[in-house]
Amino acid sequence: MVQASIRPIALEEFLKQAETKPATEYIDGQVTQKPMPKARHSRLQSKVTEKVNAVAEISHIAYAFPELRCTFGGRSIVPDITVLRWDNIQFDENGEPLDDIFIAPDWTIEILSPGQSSNKVTGNILHCLKYGCQLGWLIDSDDRSILVFQPQQQPELCSGEDSLKVLTGLQLELTIANVFDWLKMKTK
Numbered sequence: 001m002v003q004a005s006i007r008p009i010a011l012e013e014f015l016k017q018a019e020t021k022p023a024t025e026y027i028d029g030q031v032t033q034k035p036m037p038k039a040r041h042s043r044l045q046s047k048v049t050e051k052v053n054a055v056a057e058i059s060h061i062a063y064a065f066p067e068l069r070c071t072f073g074g075r076s077i078v079p080d081i082t083v084l085r086w087d088n089i090q091f092d093e094n095g096e097p098l099d100d101i102f103i104a105p106d107w108t109i110e111i112l113s114p115g116q117s118s119n120k121v122t123g124n125i126l127h128c129l130k131y132g133c134q135l136g137w138l139i140d141s142d143d144r145s146i147l148v149f150q151p152q153q154q155p156e157l158c159s160g161e162d163s164l165k166v167l168t169g170l171q172l173e174l175t176i177a178n179v180f181d182w183l184k185m186k187t188k
Contacts, residue, residue: 014076023067025124026076032120034078035113040141040183044111045080047182048139052083055172060086062106062167063097070101073131077124083107083167104131107167111139125149135167144180 008029017024022034037045045066052064068082082105090098108128110121118138125136129151136149145159158164164174 011071011074011076015071019069023069023078025078026071027120027123028075035116037080037111037113041080041111041113043183043185044139044141044179048109048179049081051172051174052081052166052170056083056086056167056170061169062086063089064109068101068105070103070105070128072102072104073127075124075127077127079105079108079124079128080111081107081109083109085167085169104128104133106133107135107137108133109137109139111141114142122147135165137164139179141180141183144176146176146179 009031010029011026014026014031020033022036024031024033049064049066052062056062056064062083062085064081064083066081067078069076069078070082082101084101085106088103088106092098105128108125110125112118112121118140121138125133125138126149128136129149134151138147138149140146143159145157146164148156148158148165150165156165158176160176162176164176164179166172166174
């Protein structure tokens with residue numbers, strides 16, 4: 001992450017700033033910019049979002065949002081994928097979701113980018129869990145593993161054919177191999 005501010009600022013001041021590409025996050029009074037996603041990161045983000053929404057949206061169980069700002073517990077973060085249970089999505093009178101999210105994701109998914117601090121990303125996942133998140137994934141495409149976080153439990157490192165925990169209520173069965181097979185685009 002690139003440090004974007006030197007002096008501490010208030011969360012309210014941060015939220016008044018224009019959004020940036022890539023997104024900035026507010027943690028402990030400091031503003032940092034997330035790294036620009038690369039091809040494998042974008043591919044995994046797209047495929048995971050697509051697969052979750054394919055089973056969750058039609059039955060109004062949940063919805064996966066890519067790059068959605070979530071502000072809660074004194075932080076304003078932008079997980080690579082934010083999954084909210086349908087009951088936790090606020091809608092306007094037209095049935096459209098409200099833009100501003102002031103709760104922790106129900107499921108937060110981060111995809112480690114080259115040069116990104118795994119400790120900072122893990123810190124955001126742990127912050128989400130502290131404020132009610134039910135599940136966190138940290139995807140590392142370099143070593144083909146996913147670190148799974150759940151409240152009040154030790155993280156679990158999954159690889160190979162390990163089955164992955166998904167948000168309760170989703171009819172979605174995935175293994176690590178399934179997820180990383182989505183990186184393959186060219187077939188012979």
